[in-house]
């Protein structure tokens with residue numbers, strides 16, 4: 001979605017969304033089997049009547065009421081509620097739903113960063129000029145995901161990634177929390193320190209021994225004390241507790257790759273034959289790049305010898321490009337070390353570290 005990003009001033013750009021699907025795996029399972037709606041659904045390894053050794057991957061909010069949570073041993077979940085619905089992990093299904101949701105979210109974004117299978121940050125399109133408009137925009141996103149994919153998500157909106165992330169977790173499930181810049185301290189300070197990303201159980205316990213349990217106490221804590229106890233991280237924690245975060249929205253560079261492989265009709269070490277094949281494959285990769293409107297940064301060569309031993313070599317260049325000559329030249333350069341007496345069975349060319357060819361490259365480098 002090309003946008004006149006240069007027209008946005010810096011303060012207007014500081015509206016960041018964190019979108020997080022609610023109990024994603026369980027929600028997808030329930031969508032596939034509506035009869036499970038309202039039931040405690042646990043997605044994870046086989047509980048084997050309480051003797052299973054795996055863990056809970058995700059569980060529905062109904063299951064959470066029984067004290068069950070993700071990463072808990074499945075045997076413990078079984079003991080807490082043996083009559084819950086236990087389902088195996090169907091990653092293929094979740095991945096396909098995730099791909100669709102991320103594509104949908106991208107359509108709402110001026111800048112986009114997927115952080116996991118069910119979580120992403122985005123900077124909304126230029127029609128969002130303030131936090132009131134951001135709230136309406138977030139509702140539109142939630143509606144679209146519900147309408148197209150039949151599951152709910154929670155969205156947090158804030159002036160940086162940190163606040164957006166904490167806000168998305170604030171009213172789960174199906175939540176929307178907008179934290180205006182003037183409300184940052186009011187929002188953050190009453191929270192337990194464990195709500196700050198990166199502060200796990202262990203750190204929270206250490207902080208507790210220092211008399212720090214709420215974000216406000218951490219925010220106002222003597223930095224010397226924190227540094228002595230935690231080193232560099234101590235200062236960072238204090239910054240976070242004050243709502244300061246300078247993390248950029250990083251466009252995902254390595255989500256996809258485009259590659260083509262070809263097996264020779266007869267194993268060969270003929271350099272002309274091999275480089276001709278390489279050129280053809282490179283052209284095919286290039287036309288796919290253009291079709292999908294991608295730039296790349298990394299060129300990859302794959303070769304397989306007649307004994308099936310396989311090697312991959314790659315080279316990353318400093319600038320985004322879609323230059324076909326660069327693909328060909330680099331692939332040949334990488335190939336040169338493998339040309340010799342041994343015969344090749346297969347050769348392949350690919351490009352990775354892809355990004356969409358849009359006009360937003362200059363946006364948000366000042367966070």
Ligand SMILES: [Mg+2]
Nearest residue numbers: 020021022118
């Ligand atoms: Mg989630």
